[in-house]
Amino acid sequence: MLTANDQRATSALKPTITPPVFPGTPTEFINLIAHYHRAEIARMAGWRDRIDRTTNWAITVVAAMLSVSLSTPTAHHGVLLFAMILVLLLLVIEARRYRFFDVYRNRVRRMERNYYAQIFSPEDGTTDDWIHKLGDDLRKPLFLIGLNEAISRRLRRNYCWMFLILLLAWLVKTTFIRMQDSAMEAHIVTSVGEWVRNAAVGPVPGWAVIVAVTIFYGWILYASLRQPKGEGELAFGNVHV
Numbered sequence: 001m002l003t004a005n006d007q008r009a010t011s012a013l014k015p016t017i018t019p020p021v022f023p024g025t026p027t028e029f030i031n032l033i034a035h036y037h038r039a040e041i042a043r044m045a046g047w048r049d050r051i052d053r054t055t056n057w058a059i060t061v062v063a064a065m066l067s068v069s070l071s072t073p074t075a076h077h078g079v080l081l082f083a084m085i086l087v088l089l090l091l092v093i094e095a096r097r098y099r100f101f102d103v104y105r106n107r108v109r110r111m112e113r114n115y116y117a118q119i120f121s122p123e124d125g126t127t128d129d130w131i132h133k134l135g136d137d138l139r140k141p142l143f144l145i146g147l148n149e150a151i152s153r154r155l156r157r158n159y160c161w162m163f164l165i166l167l168l169a170w171l172v173k174t175t176f177i178r179m180q181d182s183a184m185e186a187h188i189v190t191s192v193g194e195w196v197r198n199a200a201v202g203p204v205p206g207w208a209v210i211v212a213v214t215i216f217y218g219w220i221l222y223a224s225l226r227q228p229k230g231e232g233e234l235a236f237g238n239v240h241v
Helices: 004-013 026-070 078-120 129-139 147-176 192-198 206-225
Strands: none
Touching (some): 026 078, 026 147, 078 147, 078 206, 147 192, 147 206, 192 206
């Protein structure tokens, strides 16, 4: 049987669990909200910076491939097809980053809309549901938009113009100038059949390349024009990334 001294020694060996300290006064709560707001803005800004980097990479790829392809009539148009694939890859990467950015942007805007806006311009009907939703999001973070919607948003913002430039350059390269072994022999394409032959890439016939490009740009057009529902932050204002 343990003595009192043994019990005290055993209790001293057990780790002491200190419960978290919650704000007990309005001042402490305001300090908590202010610090948390800055922390979420920092995370949102970090993911926004990653999005901008991907866009810059895509612009650099487009500029470099245009320089290589249009610098001489003998340059192959396959360089532009390769550029389309690279830009598509960067679009998918940016859409994934945008989904993370949207999570933190939603938290920041929820606090600003329901807490800070009420301080500067109070409105009737505002409840405390927002803070419960914020707590649920912190306990179990979930993506608010799907990958397809993120791709559509980034296409409308930046990437549709890059793909359009690449398409125009590809049409110029395959339709107006026929590639020859020597730049001195280059001439304007005068028939559809000649354009189809000119669009060939190695063993791939020209008609297959044209069909693939048409389908690809049909999807880009559909994804760019598809309008998402006015949910989440899209339902409040029109200043969106």
